[in-house]
Amino acid sequence: MAHRLLLICLLMIYKVSSKDYWNVNYSLSHMCALKNSSVIINCNYTYPDGHQIMKVFWTKGPVRDVEPPDLSEDPEYSQRLQYLGDKQKNCTMRLSHVTKKDEHKYYFRFITDKPGGKYTGRSGVTLTVTDLQVESPERVTEGDSVRLTCKSSCALTDRATFIWYRNSQPLTERRDRNNILLLQSVRREDAGRCSCATHLHLS
Template identity: 70%
Template sequence: MVMSVRMAPPLPLIFLLVIHGVSSADWGVSYGHSHICALKDSSVIMSCNYTYPTEYQIRKVFWTRNPVKVGEEYPDLSKDPEHSQRLQYLGDKQKNCTLRLSHVTQKDSHEYYFSVIADKPDLSSLIKYFTTAEDNVKWIGAPGVSLTVTDLQVESPERVTEGDSVRLTCKSSCALTDRATFIWYRKNSQPLTERRDRNNQLLLQSVRREDAGRYSCALQEHTYISPAVQLSVTYPPKSVSVSVNGSGVIVEGDSVTLSCSSDSNPPAEISWFKEKRFLGSGRIYSISNISSDHSG
């Protein structure tokens, strides 16, 4: 008996390709501060480190910020006229992505991100007919760095009485990220070098009338100075004196003007009396057609 054997048709050959190191989990960024509060006109350092899959080749690294309007593209700040002259990339194309932004203003208060454009891995040797629609990827390191730019304002009472103590405070809209030493100025921008205070306050003990004036504050090693505020010191009249106009002997029928002056804040209200009898108010008291009855 002769048996015939038929061979089954060959099954299709299936390959399972696993590519390591190309997942999004290998992309990462670490910012030194997630929130930065900086003083107007200062320089801001946004420290940054990043990682990426080794199969990718970095083509371009740059910083961007959130679009001002909905639908706008994320801009490359190095090509933005508002930033290009003030921006300095301190990093590299390997690990460091630190950025310096100088002369910041309130308009710079935004969310900033580090971004990478990289070439995709060459898989042609692994998959003969593998193709992609794009040959590079763009990656944005979000969430980024939130920058708030603030100015300084002096908070103080409008008036204080001579002999009292008063505390002036240098305030900002947010807590400054960098530790700062505050400097105080009075009158003609003369620094009060003996009044430096890390606690952003200036204490005037036993205030004198000479302490009245315009005060402003700043940070050491910064050029920005706050708007000045006026501190007024009130004190009672001192050095009161009365003078008579003219010179020589006063004769009957003449006109005489008496003037009263004093040093006080606010200006004193002056009243005139003759032998405890009220005559009038004001700095000047005039007598016309004087007679012997006005003696006293």
């Protein structure tokens, strides 16, 4: 008489508590900011129970085989970087007066009181810095309608309203969310150098 051996496999699925692992969560992986503006990088972090946070800082990288530098101690950043987070779960920071030299990938790092208690958020945030340019027709005839477009090399992360100028004088008093300005039936006296600027609404 043959005996059948019934194997019962038990699949154990464990729910990992957010308090049991190391993680840094950045709200965005890429940000585009206007030259000379301020950018806010939002993030939060978690770590195992029983650890006490001793140090938190932002760095840029990647840096291998050495302790990553704290940007708040770097003369190029110390006056412009402001840590808005805490030593619990928020790691948001603000970087002011950004320039093309600030185009890097930024990482948040924290250190706890336990051996091996060091962690850097792996994905990081890539910052691109752009400037505004006005796109206009090459030739304009008197009486034409002219379409001007305020453009940047990447899509701005923060919501913006646009302000237009001709020869450094405001063309319109109102701020418009549309980056296009349409001039109807232009006249000879409308000629001049047009430029645009933005007013950013930080999210």
